[in-house]
Amino acid sequence: MIRSIIKILIGISVLLSFTAFLQVQTFKEIKLKSLDDIVVGAQQTHLYLPLLKGKKVAVVANNTSFINNTHLVDSLLNSGINIIKVFCPEHGFRSNEDAGKKIRNTKDPVSGLRIISLYGKKHKPTRKDLRKTDIVIFDIQDVGVRFYTYISTMTYVMEACAERNIPMIILDRPNPNGFYVDGPLLDEKFRSFVGLHPVPIVYGMTIGEYAIMVNNEGWLKNNIKCDLKVIKLSNYDHNKLYQLPVTPSPNLPNMFSVYLYPSLALFEGTIISVGRGTDQPFQVIGHPDYLIGSYLFKPGSRSGATCPKYCDIECYGVNLREYTIDYTKNLNQINLQWLIDMYEYLSDKEEFFNNYFNLLVGNSELIEQIKQGKNQQEIRLTWQEDLDQYKKIRKKYLLYPDFE
16 A cells, blocks of 8 residues: 555656746757758768779668668669669668668669678678778768767778778768757767667767767777768758658657657667657657556557657647757757656556667666665766867867857
8 A cells, every 4th residue: 555655646746847848948048040041961962973983883871871762772773873782771771671671682673783781791891892882972961860870880881981092981970969069978888780889979060070980099990090071061060950851760750759769769778658659669668567648659660760769659748849949949858757757657667778778878877876865966977087088179170150
């Protein structure tokens, strides 16, 4: 009886905490500029087509690699560029496969080109894959979060090119979460495909800036250097919001999900659902036993989430879309309170965290801090010294005006 009363009181406390977060914007206000005049690297064909003429070209691309309404590969072929093969990352080339699903080598039904997967049996192009390749061009939309795997794919392609003296061109694109830096730095012990480098969860750089940092900081294997060229964005800076023209992956369908992703993806290492298998992935969180939740959703099998957590089971939780509606007071730090509150309510139900959590976070400290009952501010203070050091490194490689 006493245990039930305690649970109810905890539930009320957690619910009030969530309600307060939804009603009051706790993050500092930041002023963000218009995005209408941004020109992405891929659109500036005059800067890179001359470098591709007469060359045997390999392209690293996916469904985000568009020049206006034309896919980059189709545009290059129409311009007479000799593309000999295409590499694709997680989620596939023109399609949107499930997160974590191994992608097989295939043939593009549109162009007939050979598609080599870098998210199947291997993450890095082999010597055979790059045979007869004169130059590699990379164009993929990133979202600015360490465990979003496109930067890992880019790193391994850079490394393969460096080992074979093949130049690489990156067509830069804006970072929709590029207006802040936050989170713990990756501990080398937790290096994996969802975290290769000693950077925070939100690293505040475009994919082009990030590539230059990886190259110049010696983060490629054996400190080798890639012959790298970045086709810069025009009229971009880190104070600009960017409305993605296409979805970067199947479970980030809109800007609500993109802005919430740095915080909510941590729940992938827990028993909590982030709404995969619903029409609001990475916009809701819940669990079948979170009975005080004010929002009810039921994950189901669908394209991009064929076997979601708690498939066909009702989950009680919270809808966080309202939290991102005011774009002039946008999220500019990772929110740990949702994680802390969910743990406090559900921690005695079953094992809350799984082995994936530490890989996402990049250390083993956060899980212990939460179990010890530390609050969000106490935890954030433990990141500060490393963040300050990282910002000094980051600043050296910025191509665009910064938010600081």
